[in-house]
Amino acid sequence: MSKYWHVINIGIQSTLVYRVNFLVRALFGLVPLFALILLWRAIYEGAKGPDVGGYQLSEVITYYLMVNVVVALTAVTEDDWQIAADIRDGRISQFLLKPIDYLKYRLCLFAAGRMVYTAAALVPMGVFLWFQRDHLQAPASAGHFAAFGLALALTALLQFFISFTMALLAFWVLEVATFIFILFAFEYVAGGHLFPLDMLPPTLLKVLHLTPFPYMLYFPVRVYLGRVEGAELWQGLGIQAFWVLATLGLARWVWSRGLRHYSAVGG
């Protein structure tokens, strides 16, 4: 186990190089978020009542703020490109020879990257949340907050395993970017990044819940808002855990298939 702590350590040190880049990215990311909040304010001003699509203004604003917090903490940014490049350039050969598991190795680097990103984004995000404090709702209760933490951890794992599996397509095709972007587009809308999913027609929402996408973002945010309670909460966490295990299994399976196909180009 201790060797993986070293990986995390190295990961933190090497991503620290990009701290200014992360800061810039976090700052630029706030502009569209702010624009979205202003847009929703304009929508509520023109609305007939205080309720639009089952949300009050504060709830919608909190929704978008928490979406951005969850994304900062759990989204895969560079990892999939790097994994695909490792495979394409034959750099994974060295991992096949060493007593180190590539999936665990990448998971450690992912964790390290998120820690550094979160640290870099903390100040701009914190200042922004402070300015929006009138509309930022606290979690419904300590219990909800604990459940949110758990859902957040499962979300991070789910995000990582899905991205890892997608990157493994590099065993078969040269250019994985398009596939990753297509998946990302689906995740963007079906994960609830653009709008709260329960604003969609109920049948469509039911269909979406058969896919892992809502559990990659929408679910933890809903838990934070206190909109999932009791049995539904446990059921949701259970489904999330199921998807984590399923995608882990898929990642392992694709990896072993890929290795059979692997020709160590340039390695």
Next chain:
Amino acid sequence: MPTPDVNVLDDPPQIGSRAVPPGLGRYLAIYAAFWRNSLVREMGFKINFILWIVVEMLWFGLQLTFMAVIYSHTDRIASWTKWQVVLLVGANHFVQQLFTALFMNNCVKLSENVRSGGLDFMLLMPVNARFLISLRHVDFGAFVNAASAVAVMVYAGVQLGLQPSVVQLVGAAVLLLLGLSIHYSVMYILACISFWTVRAQGIVWGYYNLFQLARLPDEAFRGMFRMIFTFVVPVLLVTNVPVKVLLEKLSSWSEMAWLGGMSVAIFWLSEAFWRWSVRHYGSASS
């Protein structure tokens, strides 16, 4: 006699075996060569070419879905109705795709060329270096997506029962091109930052984020936010003004004047910044 890509000094410059006419004609001939080269490169990866078109279509669909969901719960955003916003989203996609087709890759590559020292080579060529840097790569898939944006705009126009006059159409088209030039000039300024910090790509992609603002109705914004994105980085003018011309929503002529004035001013600024930046270029690795 085999000739290098672009010949130097005494002989008239040649591209391939073709003699190149002087002046503007020469630049047009070089630009035609850029198109040919880009087309050859794109056709080397046909499936990828099609997949990228699919990706962009998906994102366009996403933006429209977002508006559809909002308008399933409300009638208007400020004074903008559903199909008016669809027209706006379409117009924004049109400008954005034209930008991607003509300039995006080139702006991103500038920082790469500064890092690798490849810029030396471009500065030595007997053509305007900015012309070479800005226009060398053409992304043909983006033209397909720009066409899909026009289709959506036309559909929205039909839904609205718009019957624009020729003057309106030409005016909107010219204003959209001025908006395109604003995007380009801002992006070029940001790309030039790579002369100081090597990692300017993050900044360039960051501005790509700001493109999102251009597809939202400007009336939704006010205060500082609206001031900054109208008068400092005028992304809110880029598509709103031309679409308002089509919808006859323009509050005054000054909005068009601002768009025109800003596009000239920012282009001038980008040229000044570029010249100043090149003076700081120390070359790399060579």
